[in-house]
Amino acid sequence: MKQIDGGVTAAKGFEAAGVEAGIKYQNRKDMAMIYSVVSCKAAGTFTTNVVKAAPVLWDKKIVETAPYVQAVIVNSGIANACTGRQGLDCCEEIADYTGKLLNIPASAVLVCSTGVIGMQLPVDKMTAGVEKLLNAKQSTLAAGLDAAKAIMTTDTVHKQIAVEVEIGGKTVTLGGMCKGSGMIHPNMCTMLGFVTTDANISKKMLQKAVSEDVVDSFNMISVDGDTSTNDTLLVMANGLAENEEIKEENEDYKAFCEALHFITTYLAKKMAGDGEGATALFETKVIGAKTKEDARVLAKSVICSSLTKAAIFGHDANWGRILCALGYSGVTFDPDNVDLYFESKSGKMHIFGNGVACDYSEEEATGILSDPEVTALVDMHMGDAEATAWGCDLSYDYVKINADYRS
Amino acid sequence: MKQIDGGVTAAKGFEAAGVEAGIKYQNRKDMAMIYSVVSCKAAGTFTTNVVKAAPVLWDKKIVETAPYVQAVIVNSGIANACTGRQGLDCCEEIADYTGKLLNIPASAVLVCSTGVIGMQLPVDKMTAGVEKLLNAKQSTLAAGLDAAKAIMTTDTVHKQIAVEVEIGGKTVTLGGMCKGSGMIHPNMCTMLGFVTTDANISKKMLQKAVSEDVVDSFNMISVDGDTSTNDTLLVMANGLAENEEIKEENEDYKAFCEALHFITTYLAKKMAGDGEGATALFETKVIGAKTKEDARVLAKSVICSSLTKAAIFGHDANWGRILCALGYSGVTFDPDNVDLYFESKSGKMHIFGNGVACDYSEEEATGILSDPEVTALVDMHMGDAEATAWGCDLSYDYVKINADYRS
Numbered sequence: 001m002k003q004i005d006g007g008v009t010a011a012k013g014f015e016a017a018g019v020e021a022g023i024k025y026q027n028r029k030d031m032a033m034i035y036s037v038v039s040c041k042a043a044g045t046f047t048t049n050v051v052k053a054a055p056v057l058w059d060k061k062i063v064e065t066a067p068y069v070q071a072v073i074v075n076s077g078i079a080n081a082c083t084g085r086q087g088l089d090c091c092e093e094i095a096d097y098t099g100k101l102l103n104i105p106a107s108a109v110l111v112c113s114t115g116v117i118g119m120q121l122p123v124d125k126m127t128a129g130v131e132k133l134l135n136a137k138q139s140t141l142a143a144g145l146d147a148a149k150a151i152m153t154t155d156t157v158h159k160q161i162a163v164e165v166e167i168g169g170k171t172v173t174l175g176g177m178c179k180g181s182g183m184i185h186p187n188m189c190t191m192l193g194f195v196t197t198d199a200n201i202s203k204k205m206l207q208k209a210v211s212e213d214v215v216d217s218f219n220m221i222s223v224d225g226d227t228s229t230n231d232t233l234l235v236m237a238n239g240l241a242e243n244e245e246i247k248e249e250n251e252d253y254k255a256f257c258e259a260l261h262f263i264t265t266y267l268a269k270k271m272a273g274d275g276e277g278a279t280a281l282f283e284t285k286v287i288g289a290k291t292k293e294d295a296r297v298l299a300k301s302v303i304c305s306s307l308t309k310a311a312i313f314g315h316d317a318n319w320g321r322i323l324c325a326l327g328y329s330g331v332t333f334d335p336d337n338v339d340l341y342f343e344s345k346s347g348k349m350h351i352f353g354n355g356v357a358c359d360y361s362e363e364e365a366t367g368i369l370s371d372p373e374v375t376a377l378v379d380m381h382m383g384d385a386e387a388t389a390w391g392c393d394l395s396y397d398y399v400k401i402n403a404d405y406r407s
Numbered sequence: 408m409k410q411i412d413g414g415v416t417a418a419k420g421f422e423a424a425g426v427e428a429g430i431k432y433q434n435r436k437d438m439a440m441i442y443s444v445v446s447c448k449a450a451g452t453f454t455t456n457v458v459k460a461a462p463v464l465w466d467k468k469i470v471e472t473a474p475y476v477q478a479v480i481v482n483s484g485i486a487n488a489c490t491g492r493q494g495l496d497c498c499e500e501i502a503d504y505t506g507k508l509l510n511i512p513a514s515a516v517l518v519c520s521t522g523v524i525g526m527q528l529p530v531d532k533m534t535a536g537v538e539k540l541l542n543a544k545q546s547t548l549a550a551g552l553d554a555a556k557a558i559m560t561t562d563t564v565h566k567q568i569a570v571e572v573e574i575g576g577k578t579v580t581l582g583g584m585c586k587g588s589g590m591i592h593p594n595m596c597t598m599l600g601f602v603t604t605d606a607n608i609s610k611k612m613l614q615k616a617v618s619e620d621v622v623d624s625f626n627m628i629s630v631d632g633d634t635s636t637n638d639t640l641l642v643m644a645n646g647l648a649e650n651e652e653i654k655e656e657n658e659d660y661k662a663f664c665e666a667l668h669f670i671t672t673y674l675a676k677k678m679a680g681d682g683e684g685a686t687a688l689f690e691t692k693v694i695g696a697k698t699k700e701d702a703r704v705l706a707k708s709v710i711c712s713s714l715t716k717a718a719i720f721g722h723d724a725n726w727g728r729i730l731c732a733l734g735y736s737g738v739t740f741d742p743d744n745v746d747l748y749f750e751s752k753s754g755k756m757h758i759f760g761n762g763v764a765c766d767y768s769e770e771e772a773t774g775i776l777s778d779p780e781v782t783a784l785v786d787m788h789m790g791d792a793e794a795t796a797w798g799c800d801l802s803y804d805y806v807k808i809n810a811d812y813r814s
Contacts, residue, residue, distance in 0.1 A: 051734030051742045082730050082742065084762035117727020118764045227735035229727075306713070307809055314810030320524020320636075323489050327458030328634035335458045335489065355491035357525045396803050402714055403721030 001259050007160025009144035010175035012198040012240035013037045016143045017136035018150030021129030023122065024077025024115060029150035031126070032074040033133040034194055039068035039108065040236040043207035045214050047231035053081035055111045056232055058091040063207075063234070066107040072234060073098055073111050073130060074151050074192065076179070080113040080121050081229040090121045097127045101134055112192050112232050114153055114179060148177040151192055154401055155179050159270040165259040167252045170243035172199045176263040180271040191271060193218065193233040195263055199256055200239035201246040209257050210235050217264035220296065220389040221272040222304045235260075272303075272390035273373070277397030282312050283375040284322075287386040294331045294380075295387035301329035302376060303391030312374060313393035317342065317365035319351045322376055339379040344371035408666050414567025416551035417582035419605040419647035420444045423550045424543035425557030428536030430529065431484025431522060436557035438533070439481040440540040441601055446475035446515065447643040450614040452621050454638035460488035462518045463639060465498040470614075470641070473514040479641060480505055480518050480537060481599065483560050483586070487520040487528050488636040497528045504534045508541055519599050519639050521560055521586060555584040558599055561808055562586050566677040572666040574659045577650035579606045583670040587678040598678060600625060600640040602670055606663055607646035608653040616664050617642050624671035627703065627796040628679040629711045642667075679710075679797035680780070684804030689719050690782040691729075694793040701738045701787075702794035708736035709783060710798030719781060720800035724749065724772035726758045729783055746786040751778035 009016045014036050021031040044063040046056050062069060073094055080087045095109040102109075113121065137143065148158040162175035180191025201209075210233065218233060239245070246252045273281035284302040289295035302308060305325035311318035319340055327335070336355035341348055346368045350358045368374070416423045421443050428438040451470040453463050469476060480501055487494045502516040509516075520528065544550065555565040569582035587598025608616075617640065625640060646652070653659045680688035691709040696702035709715060712732035718725035726747055733745070743762035748755055753775045757765045775781070 049731060049734040050736075050739055051730050079727070082727055082759070082763065084743065086763070117725075117731060118759075227731075229731050229734060306805075310806055310809030313806065316810065318524075320486070320489055323458050324456060324524060324634075324636050327456040327636060329457075332457055336491065352489065352525075356489065356493070394806055394809075396806050398713075399717055399720065399801055399803050399806060402717030402801075403723065 001163055001165045001262060004162050004164050006141040006162040007144040007148050007175045007177045008034050008194055008196045009139050009141060010162030011173040011196050013238050014196045015137040015139045016147035017133045017138065018146030019129060019132040019136055021075065021125050021132065023075050023125055029146065030076045031129040031133060032147040032150035033137055034072040034147060034196060034236070035137050036070050036236060036238045038238050038240065039070050040238040041201065041203040041206050042069040043203065043210040043235045045210060045233050047228055049227050049229050051082065051229045053079055053113060053230040054083055054087035054091050055080055055113045056230060057088065058095070059110045059112065059232060059234065062107055062110055068108060069110055069236060070104050070108040071098060071102060072194065073109065073133070075113050075121065075126065075129070076151050076153050077115040078113060078119045078121050079115045079117045079230050081117045083118070083120050086120055090123055093123055094126050094130065098130050101130065110234055114151065114192050114230055117229060144175065151177070151179040153179065154276050155274055157274055159267055159274070161263055161266045163259050163262055165255055167199065167255050168243040170241050172241040172243055172256070173197065174199070174259050174263050176267050178267040178271060191228065191231060193267055195235040195260065197237045198239065198241040199237050199246065200241060200243050201237050201256060205246050205253060206235060206237055209260055213257065213260055213264050216387065217261060217268045220300065220387065221268045222300065222391050269390050272392055275392035276401045277395040278392030279395055280312055280393045281373045282309065282391045282393055283373070283388060284378065285375060285386065285388045286378045286380065288380040288382055289385040290383040292385045292387060295385045297329050298326050298331050298378065299387045299389035301325045303389045306394055309391065309394035312369065313395045315366050315369040317351065317362060317369060323352065326378065333380055333382060337381045339381070341377040342368045343375040343377055344368045344373060346371050408570055408572045408669060411569045411571050413548040413569040414551040414555050414582045414584045415441050415601055415603045416546050416548060417569030418580040418603050420645050421603045422544040422546045423554035424540045424545065425553030426536060426539040426543055428482065428532050428539065430482050430532055436553065437483045438536040438540060439554035439557035440544055441479040441554060441603060441643070442544050443477050443643060443645045445645050445647065446477050447645045448608065448610040448613050449476040450610065450617040450642045452618060452640050454635055456634050456636050458489065458636045460486055460520060460637040461490055461494035461498050462487055462520045463637060464495065465502070466517045466519065466639060466641065469514055469517060475515060476517055476643060477511050477515040478505055478509060479601065480516065480540070481558050482520050482528065482533065483558050484522040485520060485526045485528050486522045486524045486637050488524045490525070490527050493527055497530055500530055501533050501537065505537050508537065517641055521558065521599050521637055524636060551582065558584070558586040560586065561683050562681055564681055566674055566681065568670055568673045570666050570669055572662055574606065574662050575650040577648050579648040579650055579663070580604065581606070581666050581670050583674050585674040585678055598635065598638060600674055602642040602667065604644045605646065605648040606644050606653065607648060607650050608644050608663060612653050612660060613642060613644055616667055620664065620668055620671050623794065624668060624675045627707065627794065628675045629707065629798050676797050679799050682799035683808045684802040685799030686802055687719055687800045688780045689716065689798045689800055690780070690795060691785065692782060692793065692795045693785045693787065695787040695789055696792040697790040699792045699794060702792045704736050705733050705738050705785065706794045706796035708732045710796045713801055716798065716801035719776065720802045722773050722776040724758065724769060724776060730759065733785065740787055740789060744788045746788070748784040749775045750782040750784055751775045751780060753778050
């Protein structure tokens with residue numbers, strides 16, 4: 001497997017675009033498109049929130065029932081959530097309109113929205129935006145980058161990646177992009193994530209790969225504990241790499257899953273590190289847990305703790321808050337058997353063991369915690385299971401951004 | 408039932424004190440004592456955190472097994488959590504020392520700590536503090552106030568209350584105090600809470616009253632979602648009101664529970680409103696839920712949402728975040744059947760219904776949300792159950808306080 005330049009246009013046969021449609025923002029790209037020149041198998045996972053945005057309902061139905069998809073239309077600025085019948089009608093109108101222009105059925109058009117909850121989408125601006133997108137779409141890396149930028153809301157950086165992997169003697173490419181910065185506490189995945197690939201894989205195996213992957217990628221990040229109404233991960237495979245179709249759990253499937261996991265983990269970490277107001281990516285790795293699920297629950301509890309996150313912002317080795325967060329996670333353990341380490345580019349330090357603080361230097365600890373990527377390593381000494389979760393620190397800017405996000 | 412002045416010294420036979428012992432703070436009261444001139448029945452609830460502070464382990468054992476208690480020693484500044492064997496020994500030494508001076512067994516002395524996790528308590532300063540407390544203790548309201556102030560950490564106001572209630576022809580008094588501002592997400596109760604009463608009630612009925620009460624009082628508040636290692640609620644009843652002993656669920660028991668609930672709810676709300684950095688008490692009342700437990704889960708999900716809390720800080724009617732938080736609570740419902748209102752002293756406003764935003768004035772909504780006590784009223788239209796939860800807004804000061812709490 002080899003990382004290459006680009007994002008959603010890296011794989012064969014995919015085009016993309018990002019344009020200004022004036023949905024909410026002035027002078028900012030706010031609509032994006034992904035298009036495959038041939039039909040694709042699609043897989044997806046969606047928010048578990050009971051309050052599902054209209055586009056989530058639209059996409060879920062298509063991913064579950066439509067034979068193929070070929071295009072995705074995304075807008076930022078307005079989430080089209082809590083918008084009732086009118087919101088659903090809007091999805092249908094956009095898909096219809098796009099389908100007619102592309103000469104494909106509406107059921108081959110996925111739609112995604114992100115932004116403020118409760119506002120209705122301006123359909124006329126959206127359809128005008130679709131026209132712009134169709135004129136702009138290209139297979140270049142620059143076009144993929146435009147799309148990655150157009151889906152941003154409070155994100156400070158765009159997020160994309162691509163890899164090549166050898167499958168059945170053929171070079172298969174996967175590319176992905178995502179957005180997400182606030183309302184990030186994926187319970188499925190989070191936010192909007194898109195992966196395109198020219199792999200030849202059955203719809204069933206594609207969905208299986210995606211569903212199993214998110215548990216340890218997107219579902220292991222959190223910015224603020226709020227599971228969005230719009231969380232969507234869509235994966236489109238158009239088969240143009242011409243590898244023999246992956247239909248079962250063989251070596252090819254394994255290679256595909258590895259490449260997919262590389263993409264999703266990269267994007268998930270990028271999202272956590274670009275959490276609203278974040279100054280640091282905060283990773284918690286739990287090893288020696290009794291079960292994989294225990295490891296996941298423990299790691300997530302730590303990265304979700306507001307107090308721990310504030311301490312990371314302050315570069316303060318307030319490890320008691322980490323012990324506290326492990327303790328209320330719901331997993332049973334003996335605190336006397338836990339070892340805790342802080343780790344970053346600046347070094348690694350044993351901070352807690354045998355039930356008490358180690359004899360460490362506060363200054364050295366602050367040094368380790370001052371890096372932009374900080375890891376808390378927790379050894380439970382109860383078994384062999386491990387899991388990693390990613391979050392970010394809690395800063396003044398998180399409050400600033402969210403105290404008047406709408407204005 | 409009648410609210411009266413005072414706190415833990417309001418009931419007959421209770422004395423208290425608050426002194427400077429130099430545990431961590433300079434020139435600040437940091438040790439408190441509650442003492443009953445006669446022995447008391449004790450009941451308590453403690454943190455569900457797996458990582459339990461040493462004093463929690465000490466008190467839990469005493470409440471469960473000791474025949475009676477007579478004194479409580481509290482310190483602020485150091486939590487005595489994650490302190491291993493040395494931390495437990497410290498509790499025992501303090502209880503021993505206090506018991507000897509008071510001529511009561513060590514098992515009649517409860518100890519509580521709040522503050523930084525991981526530091527060892529200075530035993531010599533603690534025992535010197537105990538001597539000061541014994542010299543200072545009085546039955547006056549002023550002494551009760553001293554105690555309420557000495558248990559504060561990042562609290563900005565002390566929290567106490569007292570009521571009188573008629574039980575079996577006798578006037579029974581209950582008084583309480585608590586501290587709590589951060590690491591507040593009670594799973595039992597939160598923080599440190601103390602209630603004293605001269606009621607005559609069996610230990611069994613006292614524990615029952617307390618255990619059933621916290622579910623709808625302390626367990627319904629959250630400041631930051633972090634369930635502390637030290638959460639403790641202690642209730643002491645010395646019987647000096649001379650009412651006929653409450654031994655079963657009769658009218659007297661009911662009257663006692665009502666008075667207890669008034670005290671605990673008052674203290675819980677005070678704690679939420681004094682959350683670290685808080686500028687507003689944020690109440691969420693859920694009505695029309697299918698079950699009581701559903702109502703509790705829904706209400707707590709809203710007050711725990713970081714995004715909602717930041718919006719309240721910004722006086723921003725960003726109601727979509729409330730719908731979102733209801734949606735990821737784990738309770739199933741149809742968003743189209745939910746009605747949401749904002750309410751405060753400045754008015755009441757229907758904000759969401761029939762699955763879409765109501766036609767409301769943003770200006771008026773901001774007015775309602777600018778009060779120091781704000782309520783979100785949610786009608787699920789699914790049944791008759793209701794519950795109320797209390798939290799606070801998320802402000803810059805929460806981050807400031809917790810980014811360098813230890814320095």
